[in-house]
Amino acid sequence: xxxxxxxxxxxxxxxxxxxxxxxxxxxxxxxxxxxxxxxxxxxxxxxxxxxxxxxxxxxxxxxxxxxxxxxxxxxxxxxxxxxxxxxxxxxxxxxxxxxxxxxxxxxxxxxxxxxxxxxxxxxxxxxxxxxxxxxxxxxxxxxxxxxxxxxxxxxxxxxxxxxxxxxxxxxxxxxxxxxxxxxxxxxxxxxxxxxxxxxxxxxxxxxxxxxxxxxxxxxxxxxxxxxxxxxxxxxxxxxxxxxxxxxxxxxxxxxxxxxxxxxxxxxxxxxxxxxxxxxxxxxxxxxxxxxxxxxxxxxxxxxxxxx
Amino acid sequence: xxxxxxxxxxxxxxxxxxxxxxxxxxxxxxxxxxxxxxxxxxxxxxxxxxxxxxxxxxxxxxxxxxxxxxxxxxxxxxxxxxxxxxxxxxxxxxxxxxxxxxxxxxxxxxxxxxxxxxxxxxxxxxxxxxxxxxxxxxxxxxxxxxxxxxxxxxxxxxxxxxxxxxxxxxxxxxxxxxxxxxxxxxxxxxxxxxxxxxxxxxxxxxxxxxxxxxxxxxxxxxxxxxxxxxxxxxxxxxxxxxxxxxxxxxxxxxxxxxxxxxxxxxxxxxxxxxxxxxxxxxxxxxxxxxxxxxxxxxxxxxxxxxx
Numbered sequence: 057x058x059x060x061x062x063x064x065x066x067x068x069x070x071x072x073x074x075x076x077x078x079x080x081x082x083x084x085x086x087x088x089x090x091x092x093x094x095x096x097x098x099x100x101x102x103x104x105x106x107x108x109x110x111x112x113x114x115x116x117x118x119x120x121x122x123x124x125x126x127x128x129x130x131x132x133x134x135x136x137x138x139x140x141x142x143x144x145x146x147x148x149x150x151x152x153x154x155x156x157x158x159x160x161x162x163x164x165x166x167x168x169x170x171x172x173x174x175x176x177x178x179x180x181x182x183x184x185x186x187x188x189x190x191x192x193x194x195x196x197x198x199x200x201x202x203x204x205x206x207x208x209x210x211x212x213x214x215x216x217x218x219x220x221x222x223x224x225x226x227x228x229x230x231x232x233x234x235x236x237x238x239x240x241x242x243x244x245x246x247x248x249x250x251x252x253x254x255x256x257x258x259x260x261x262x263x264x265x266x267x268x269x270x271x272x273x274x275x276x277x278x279x280x281x282x283x284x285x286x287x288x289x290x291x292x293x294x295x296x297x298x299x300x301x302x303x304x305x306x307x308x309x310x311x312x313x314x315x316x317x318x319x320x321x322x323x324x325x326x327x328x329x330x331x332x333x334x335x336x337x338x339x340x341x342x343x344x345x346x347x348x349x350x351x352x353x354x355x356x357x358x359x360x361x362x363x
Numbered sequence: 364x365x366x367x368x369x370x371x372x373x374x375x376x377x378x379x380x381x382x383x384x385x386x387x388x389x390x391x392x393x394x395x396x397x398x399x400x401x402x403x404x405x406x407x408x409x410x411x412x413x414x415x416x417x418x419x420x421x422x423x424x425x426x427x428x429x430x431x432x433x434x435x436x437x438x439x440x441x442x443x444x445x446x447x448x449x450x451x452x453x454x455x456x457x458x459x460x461x462x463x464x465x466x467x468x469x470x471x472x473x474x475x476x477x478x479x480x481x482x483x484x485x486x487x488x489x490x491x492x493x494x495x496x497x498x499x500x501x502x503x504x505x506x507x508x509x510x511x512x513x514x515x516x517x518x519x520x521x522x523x524x525x526x527x528x529x530x531x532x533x534x535x536x537x538x539x540x541x542x543x544x545x546x547x548x549x550x551x552x553x554x555x556x557x558x559x560x561x562x563x564x565x566x567x568x569x570x571x572x573x574x575x576x577x578x579x580x581x582x583x584x585x586x587x588x589x590x591x592x593x594x595x596x597x598x599x600x601x602x603x604x605x606x607x608x609x610x611x612x613x614x615x616x617x618x619x620x621x622x623x624x625x626x627x628x629x630x631x632x633x634x635x636x637x638x639x640x641x642x643x644x645x646x647x648x649x650x651x652x653x654x655x656x657x658x659x660x661x662x663x664x665x666x667x668x669x670x
Contacts, residue, residue: 091526094552151490156482175463179486183458186493187522194515194522204511208501211518215494215501219398245401 122262252284278340429569559591585647
C-alpha cells in the first residue's frame, strides 16, 4: 500500500532528518541569541554538543509522521514542534551519561558532552533544554494555528514526558535491574517508562497538534507504546548479537544482563516479540482507520534498524 | 498608607507562607501520585527534600502580592501558580549545591539534598521540578480562568526564568567572579540574571495571571528588577556583617570577595544603594498608579530581612 506521496523509507528519513537538523540548528541559534545569550561559553557549547551530535532523530521524525497522518502538512513550524521532542531526548542523554549516572565516555562514537565540556556545563545545559523545549513547543503551536486546548495538551504531554514518568522512572528501574533480575512485567514497565514515554509522546503530540479526533489520538498512542517496546526489544537483540560477534559465540545466560529481553525470552522469541509489537502498532492504526505509509514503514524500521 | 485589608507584614507573611507551604505540599503530592509515581524512592525523596525545606518563600509571596495588586483574589489556585515559582527556585538551589558546582554541605542549617539523597537523585529530581512547575502553572492558569494569551505568557515567562537567562547566566558570571573582580556593571548584570530574573518573573507572572494591563505589567517588572537588585545588595551586606561578627572586625578589602557590593561600594554606600533600589521599586508602582501595601512592605522587607 505504498502511495505515490511516500518516497520510500530511505528518502523519507533522509529528507525528514535534514529538516529536523535544520530545526535543531534554529533551536540552538534561538537559545544562543535569546535566553542563552548571557550563558557561559562552556554551557553554550554543551547545549550545542548535546543537541547537534547526530543520531537517528527518530522522535521528531515520528512526530512529523503522526502530524501528517492526522492531516497536518510538513512545514518548518511543524519541524520546530517535532524538534522539541529531540531537545528533551538530548537532555535525558546528557544527564544519563554523567559520571554519577552511567559515566559514559562515548555516544554515537563521539565523546559525551560531559567529557568535552565538563560536568557542570552538562548539568546546566541539559536542564536548560527543558524550558527551551517547552518554549519552542508553545511557539510552534501558536505558529501552526493550534487552538488553546490543543496547545495546552501539547505542552502538558511534553512536560509529562520530560518529567519523572519518562526518563526518571526508567532510570530507577534501570538501577534496580543492576542488582537483581527484573520480572517480565517489570521489564515491560521499565521500558514503557524509559523509552516508551517519549516515543509515545512524540506521535501523540504530532496527532494533537494536527487536530486529530480523540479516537485517532488514542490509536496513535497505542502505536507509540507498541513501537516503544519494539524499539527496546530490538535494542537488546542488537546488543546481544553485537556481544556475540565480540565473544565469537552467543553469550551464555551467565554472561548476559538478566534484565534484557534476550535473557528473558531468548534471541528468537525476543525477535518474535518485537515483530508482535510492530503488528500491534499497525493494528492500532488500522482499527482507527488511520492510513500512513510513513508510520507503517517507521514501525518496521524500529525493529530492523542498526544500533 | 496602611489600608484596613493589610494586616501588617508579619501577619501577611505568616499567612502567605502557610498557604504557599500548603500549595507546595500539594505539588509534591501531585508529583508522587502523578508523573512521579514510578520514580525511585531516592529521587522522590530528593524532590520532597528540595521543595519542602523551608525558606522565606519570597518568590511565591511576591507573585501573590502582585496578583492581588492587579485585581486577583487570594485563593488556592493562585497559590498553586505562585508555588510554581518556588519549584523553579528549588530546582536551582538543588543543582547549585551539587559537588561540581558550589559543593555546599548545608542550606538553611540543614544538609543539602545531594548530601542526604545523593548526587544522581538530586540531578534527576531537580530537573524534574522544571516540567513539574510548567504543568502546575498551566493547570493553575486554567483554573484561574486565564485566557489563552495570558496562560501562554505565564508559561513563557516561567520557562524563560528557569532557563539560561536566569540561573545559568548568573552561574557563569559567578564563576567568572571567582577569578577576577567584576566591574560594577558586570556585578549588576550578574545579579539581574541570577536573582533578579526569577524575582522579576514572580511579580510579572502574578500580574499577567490577574489580567493586568501592559502598563501595569511593565510597572511590576520594574518593581521586580529593582527589588531583585536590592535583595542581592542586602545579601552582600548581611554576609559582610556576619563575617564582621565572626572576625570580630569589619573584614578588610583583602578579606572580602571583590565581586560583592560591599567590596565595590563599602558598607554604608551599599546600604544606601539598596535603599535607592527600594525607592525605585516603589516609584515604578507609583508611576503606574498601582497601590499595594503588600508590595510596598515586601520591598522594604527585602533589604531589612535577616539572612
